[in-house]
Amino acid sequence: MHPTPEVQDLLQLGQERGYVTGDEIMTLVEEFDMTVEEIEDLYSQFFDQSIEIYEQCPVAPGGLDAIEPVLDLSIQTVTQDPLRLYLKEAGTTPLLSRDEEIDLAKRIETGDKRAKDRMIQSNLRLVISIAKNYYTQEMDLLDLIQEGNTGLIRAVDKFDYRRGFKFSTYATWWIRQAITRAIANQDRNIRIPVHMIDKINKMVRIEHKLLRETGKEPNDDDLAAELGMEPREVQEIRGIARRTTSLQSPVGEEGDAELGDFLQNMSTPDPADMVSEVLAREYLAEILMNMTPRERKVVELRFGFKGEHPRTLAEVSVRFNVSRERIRQIEAKALEQIKAALEIQALGEFT
Template sequence: MDTPDDVSIRNEVDETDNSDPEHFEEAASKGLSSDDPVRMYLREIGRIPLLTADQEIELARRIESGGSEGAIAKRKLVQANLRLVVSIAKKYVGRGMLFLDLIQEGNLGLIRAAEKFDYERGYKFSTYATWWIRQAITRAIADQARTIRIPVHMVETINKLKKITRKLAQDLSRKPTEEEIAAAMEITVSKLREIVKVAQEPVSLETPIGKEEDSKLGDFIEDKEAETPASSVTQDLLREDIIEVMAGLSPRERDVLRLRFGLDDGRTRTLEEVGQLFGVTRERIRQIEAKALRKLRHPNRSRRLREYIDD
């Protein structure tokens, strides 16, 4: 859940130029108290000068050599790119973690990038580090979403369930049934199922997947509400055929059917409602509707629409 400071910082950093330390510090200072930890952190890293491409390569070489000099070089490379972490972390605010926590997780990814950076490939360190920072943040979000607060007594029950299940599996040399587990725990099968349901660990939609882990599980979940391209085309064709079939009706008959079946706006009307719109009785509307439907049932007209029903 975002705090007001999280939202404020996100808005300020959106406007921050990472290449300008003074601008970064100025943007970080807006709207926050002087003792705010996020403000203090942003102000501190905003004073660290950025590196040139040649400086990055030199530090990478020293890191590769190892030893104390390599450790110092890694620290310098990481510190000079802390603002990159902030610019990436702000894009993930609102996904269940505080802004400062996102930054800390991103920093771990930055450190990993500094350790694995291959300067001989010719690309900038920031380009390489961005992937590691995003991976660290998305994994942390997934882990956070996977955490459930379970009452202490239920945790003990779940542990008992696991222990008994393992023992039964060993004794029976097979997977125990629900009835056997419930009997061993001295509870009903329905109660056992409730415990199992609580014990199940959910999978976060933020879980990184793919070889590069640059996609989220949620990207591949089908949206049942979304209309498929094939369905959309079918609906368009059906709409066109209905219009053509209804061309043989009188204007009043067409209007009555459109209102009764919601052909224009998806909202169906009662005989009473349509009658009020036309200033006639509901019985008169029923007669007009019946006559129009009889016309549509004629083989020459109904054949075109029957194809959609058969499909």
Template structure:
């Protein structure tokens, strides 16, 4: 089934950037990536290189990665535009072909209806440029009218498809009905595209369509087997019911749906290939930017990985019609991904992203003042240089410090960890432990001079028995007396222990 031509769809993205191609001349031509004929000095160094050095070079994944991406040629401006156009074209074709399936179309209309009702956020569901307020207002204004038309089209198509599947009607009638279904569905696709539904929602629906296609192919084969083997009704009737239900959900024959899935897979492969070529030619830009964020808590490989994720995001959002080079556009996305990763994962105690910028500012100024003054600047000097309050500067300096792990090794090849040198405050010193045992024995002996009730009151009030200090109310409930009576008995018992003949046994334990 062929699809009609549609108006081109634009994918707005982040606001435009000022071109700064000079910054990237250096980025794309670092020494590590120069290719071509080796100089005489380079050949001499290679001849003198130790075989063990070659082995270590091969074992280093970072150097291998840099060597591999250095072999990928850079793109010219026409090649860059061609790949960007291919990414956009294949994305548009994939989306239209996917929406031309009634199952996906109904799901897309359901999402847009939830946007209109406020259940889904507009900016997270609809693809619209953040800086283009007019476009956003236009889509919001079109949303209720398009939804009303889409609901009518879906209702008509559902009724018309019953005519298509009615075997009692003539072939010409059924073909005419199917033609009307296709034309209305194509109009519905245009209405949905006008509202700019994000592709990520449709990608999940694509997986569902593939599952439906696989299930229909299986049911078709099973029904053919049942017909050949003259299977009983109980075996083939549930299969036939499920088969008809799935056909009505997609409003397409199984053969037509299978051909559509194959075409979408081909288009999706072309889309991924164009994205891969555009991103592979700019991997060196990621390395160049990642170098500036080393020694901030993440390994170099992690920085490259996060930068590559930002690069892929830039490939999806790039608009070649604005006239900017891709590297100029991608730089912002790469830096954003790396700085976000540094803020989220570089510290054991996470520092908010907006505070990370302030911390970096204070640290840079501290290093500059240290160089100029020949000493560490005071907090007041640092606050004056950064135009920040003294309290905030002190707070930022505290935030910039990193916690030290207790498991860090004290030296290369050493088994001793930093935590092994710290005293364990939870353990009691042996001498103190012996003294406490002697005090406990002597105290129990002295308390034998008290009555049983007085002895138990002191044990409960001071936790001498089970370590829990009972309140006057709790002790009073145990002995069934008033709180005041417990206080009097406690005071009397303490006075008896303070008598010279008793306290003499405990004097040596007093500090």
């Protein structure tokens, strides 16, 4: 692989701080449309130079503002909806540690089918978290998840633990590729090539990034500067992304139905929102489980998790037989942990 200035810049950055993130690598992969061999060569360069690959940027503890008590961990009634059932099932398999990944990868190389199945099952939540970002009315979320699962299976087959990077970092590219190509191959009145879908996705990510950093919607000039292209190219990409088919467009194998017949019923929950809600509850539950029993109980009582009503500082202090100031300190420390974890997750979603 011929080293581009962008690759050299990322290698230098990795040498300076000791790590790069999976999303930083994915940006290069998508920008230069790298082949599988080029991607694996890129990972090897980081590995050879002892540069760690993290899923998100590490966040230093402390210095974080307290968050508003709006988190809800209550468990909703599970219906027979296939999507909700799938989410529930996917969440039952525990995530893997680095050592467990290596052990399974070794067994997979020997043809151990049970090891392969466990590697796949343990990463279904990764597929869901990626698929929900591509959900539109044009493609069912379960279909997107299924396409992502094919990418996950491919990643399991190709994964080489000896290169030193985490499986989830490696699998993300395969999952994204499978989903975006499935979207591109959907029969549509206006066909969008794969390379244009990649540009649209990249522009959306940059829009999120600039909005988060500046607090305002970026204009075409802002996006052009960030993407390294002319404003007219940004306008062209926007135009393609905005194109929609007529509500009277025939759909279906027989052409006997119209697109308008299949528009979302606004009285039902948005599947992407439902996925986000389920994943958020799972993620927050994991954060709480990493706290001390006292910190966890203080947070649950103060903010009314698990169906309880929120308690005052005075009520919680009586419960633990300590001062209100001590409860406030425990609460502040716990909220710091939650905020740090959520910021790490946000970096992964919007970078």
